Amino acid sequence: MGRILSGLLLATLACAKIVPPTGGPADKTSPEIVAYAPDSNGVRVGRDDPLRLWFSEKMNESSVRDWLLIAPWAGKLECRWDRNTMTCVPLDGWADETAYVVMLAAKAYDKQRNTLEKPFYLSFTTGDSLPTGWITGRVITRAIGAEGLLIILLPWPASGPLQVYLGSGGLDARAFALRLGETDHEGRFDLRNVRWDREYVLVAMWDANGNRVYDETEDLLGYLDRPVRCGAFRGRPETAADSAGVAGLAASDSAGVEPQRDAPRTGHYEIYLVYPDEPGNVKGVVLDPACLDYVSPKRLQARRDSLERVLSGELDATGFAATDDSLATLALTPVEEESIRAALEALEGAIADAVADSGRCEATLWVSAFAEGDTIAAAEVRSRGPFDLAELPPGLYRLQAFRDLNGNGQREATEPQGTFPALIELLPGRIVEGADMQLEAGEGDGR
Secondary structure: OHHHHHHHHHHHHHHOOOOOOOOOOOOOOOOOEEEEEOOOOEOOOOOOOOEEEEEOOOEOHHHHHHHEEEEOOOOOEEEEEEOOEEEEEEOOOOOOOOEEEEEEOOOOEEOOOOEOOOOEEEEEEOOOOOOOEEEEEEEEOOOOOOOOOEEEEEEOOOOOOOHHHHOOOOOEHHHHOOEEEEOOOOOEEEEEEEOOOOOEEEEEEEOOOOOOEOOOOOOEEEEOOOOEOOEOOOOOOOOOOOOOOOOOOOOOOOOOOOOOOOHHHHOEEEEEOOOOOOOEEEEEEEEOHHHOOOOOHHHHHHHHHHHHHHHHOOEOOOOOEOOOOOHHHOOOOHHHHHHHHHHHHHHHHHHHHHHHHHHHHOOOEEEEEEEOOOOOOOEEEEEOOEEEEEEEOOEEEEEEEEEOOOOOOOOOOOOOEEEOOOOEEEOOOOEEOOOOEEOEOOOOOOO
16 A cells, blocks of 8 residues: 555656746835826915825835825824825815925835835925925035935024924924935935025934934934025926926916026035944045156157157158058158258257156155144145045144155155145045145255
């Protein structure tokens, strides 16, 4: 009996086939919002009109709820789902004469955890028209990524940029923001439908735990310490988002303030989102007046050799090899030959001068940064002229440069040297450019 069972088992295994798992290939397509209500740039939206988003596929409902942001805050939302459609209504209704911007951040994802390809924006108002101002910009980061950072626009308070918002409970983006946005992979952002008649606080936040509330122990916050104003809408912005709520804006906003001619310039800002101790860079150029016209002897010698080959007939006058079946074999005219011989004579003198100058002009330049009060360099680099002092901690620095004539790496009084005329303040994560210095002759140098 045992043999019979064994035979049956082997026969069964022999007939078995390996088949792919059910369900087809994994879904890696980003979900999309295929329809929405109210209409893009809709006006006179009713207090109880619902906000509806139709998705291309089933979404993770909690991720959509977490990353659906409305500015200004509309209060608690009552939301329900019907397959791929979400419908939300503020419990207290939409406020009268108020322009809203709805943002669904790109962090929202579907059942397979595929996120949106980009943030979705929808603008509408319960009033008669939407404001037309825009605020665009870029968030500059170093230690963290630039994509998906939260941009918050707040009213400018009399007591200072953020103190009134931070308090003891942290900055709640949803509760205070007039407008919200999200950065793209280059840190760019745009905030749309902003009123012209106000000044604002512009904030960038790295929300580490994703709760949209600033926590100083986990998150990172950057903001401009001066009021910002919006710029004019001039066609589709070349910044982060490109979705619903862009076209069809009026020529002036609901506040009755006309755009100024220079508004596109005043409406663009940069924010540094860096840690307080993040290093930065200082860049510049060291100029040596004695070497401004210096050309290395090797380059001059190569030019001389080329002219001698032309004179001998090995090359034509344009520097190409002469061949028997080309016009390159034509003999030089007396005038051409005389001109080449004169150039060779001048080159010989130039080569002699270059050899004499090479001891100075080919010697290494050293550039050093000294923290205020220190005699030991915080950083130093070799240079041929341009320099980049990288990874410098924030602080005040004194810059020096010298030409290392004897090659010992030490600055000596007899060597050409220069100092930047002022202390350089390096803020966290910044790049200071234009720290140019000019060398002066050292002691005993007759140049």
